[in-house]
Amino acid sequence: MLSQESLQQIDREIAKYPPDQTQSAVMAALRIAQVEKGWLPKELIEFVARYLGMPPIAAFEVASFYNMYDLAPVGRHKITVCTNLPCALSGGVHAADYIKEKLGIDFNETTPDGKFTLKEGECMGACGDAPVLLVNNHHMCSWMTTEKIDQMLAELDKK
C-alpha cells in the first residue's frame, strides 16, 4: 500500500525506539504515509497500524488527535495560516483574508479545481516572522506580505 521508499523511511523511524516500543513510530509513520498519499484514508491508517503491530483503533486515535493529519481529502496544496494573537497583531488575519479573497474560498474549503485548501492554524512557534503560513504541513513561509503571497500562489499553481 506504501512505496518501498516510504516503508524504508518508516523503518528508520522504528529504529529510534526500543525494540519493544514500535508504536512510538506511529506519528512518523502516519506522517510519511500522508506525504505519499496526500491524506489518510481509513485503510491507510489500518495498514500503518498493522505494519507497526498495534491495534488499528490506537492508530485512529493518534490520527484524529493531532491537527496536522488530514482524515479527509485536501487540495494539492494545503495552506495553513497562523491567526493567533501575536501573528494577528502583525497582519496574520489580513494575510488570511487576502488569500481567501484571491482563492475565493473560506477556511476549511478547497478551490473547485482541487488545487488549494485553506486552513486556519494555531501558533507555529514562529511569531517573530508574522505573518507566517505553512504549505503542505512541512514548508514554512515567513513575513508574508501580499506580494509574497501572490508570488507563492503563482508558483504553487504551476506545480
Place this chain on the structure above:
Amino acid sequence: MILAGCDGDRTWRLQDYVARGGYSALRKILAEKIPQDAIIAELKTSVLRGRGGAGFPTGLKWSFMPRSFPGDKYLACNSDEGEPGTFKDRDILRYNPHSVIEGMAIAAYAMGAARGYNYIHGEIFETYSRFEEALAEAREAGFIGRNILGSDFSFELFAHHGYGAYICGEETALLESIEGKKGQPRFKPPFPASYGLYGKPTTINNTETFASVPFIMNMGGEAFLNLGKPNNGGMKLFSVSGHVNRPGNYEIPLGTPFAELLEMAGGMRGGRKIKAVIPGGSSAPVVPGSVMMDCTMDYDSISKAGSMLGSGAVIVMDETTCMVKALERLSYFYFEESCGQCTPCREGTGWLYRVVHRIEHGLGRPDDLDLLNSVTTNIMGRTICALGDAASMPVQSFVKHFGSEFEYHIENKKCLVPPEVQRAGSQIYVSPSC
C-alpha cells in the same frame, strides 16, 4: 550566549560550533571524569531556572533522578514550542543545534541516562530535518552514541517530530506522545523522575535549558549566576512579538529593564502608545503597559507585577488593540487545544470562549464579567494539567486590568477602539530588516 556568534543559517554545523568552543565542556567532563554530583552542584550554583515556563531550578530537578536505579533512564528535550508568542527554541535548533545536543549529553552523563529524545514541534518540519542532520554529524564525530570520545559513557539521542498539538508541550503529554499515543497529560504523582517515558525515570527540560548547560559548565555556575541577578541566574532569550518595530529574539541578562528590551526591539511601531504587555507567553497574565515600563525582565520582578516570566515570550500591544478581541482569540486557542480529559477544562474553556465571543460581538450581558470570573475559579486548580489555569489567567487578568473596556462592549454593543483604528494597527507589518 546561546545565539552569540551565530550567523543565521550559515553557522549551524558541527565545525562552526566547535570553532565557537563547542563540545569542550563535554570533552572536559569525560576526560577528567568529573563526578556527577559536581555537575549537578555547579548547576545549582548557577541558579539556572527552567526556560520552558515554570522556572523550576534545573539543578534541583536533576537531583531528583534516582541515582542507583538499575534499568533504563531517559531524557526528553521539550522543543514543542507552541505557546503563542514563543519562538526562541526554533532559533536555537536552527542556528545552534549542537548546543542542545551537547547539553543533553552532559545531562545524560550527570543523571546516568542512556537514551534521550528531542520532541520537536509539528509545524517546524524544516527545523526538525536540520536537527536530524546535526544529530548525524554529532554521531559521526563520536559526541553521541557508544563510548563517547573513547570513554565508557554511552548515550543515544533521537528526534521525535510532533504533528500539531499544543498540549504535547505539557511534559507528561509529551511522554505519552513519544510512546505513540494521544498527547493527554498524566496524573501527577507519580512524577516523571520516578515514572516517565515507558514507565522509567525521566527528566524533561526545555530546549533553552539544555542549550545553556555547556555554557554554564565552561564559565562556571557562579559566573553564570552573576550575568543575571540573585535567584535569576544568567542570560535568557526573549521572543518579542506584536506592535514593535523589530519583532525577534533578544538574548539578554535576566534583570534587564523592560524599557531596554523594548528599545532593542525597535520601540513601539509607528511611535504609538503602549497599552499592554503579556510578558511570558499567552498563558501569563496581561500587564498594563505603564506597569510594564517599570519592570525588569526576570522571574521575581514580573511575578511582583502580577504575572509570570514564563517562556520569555513578550507580546506587546499598542493603543490600537481591542482587548476584548485579543482575549477572544486567546480563549479560542485554549478551547481548541484542550485535550478534553477533564470536565472543568473541556467545558470551561468552551464556555469562556463563547462568553468572550458574545461580548466582542455585541451580545454581552450585564453579568457576563462575573460569569467569566466564576467559570475561571471553577477551572483553576481542578484539572489534571496546567492548561486549565493557562486558559483562566488571561481571562482574569484582562478583565481585571481592562474591565472598563469589557463593560463598554456590553453596554454599547461595540468596541471602544474604533474598528478602522484596529484594522490600521494590525495591518501586515514586516520589519525592514527582514
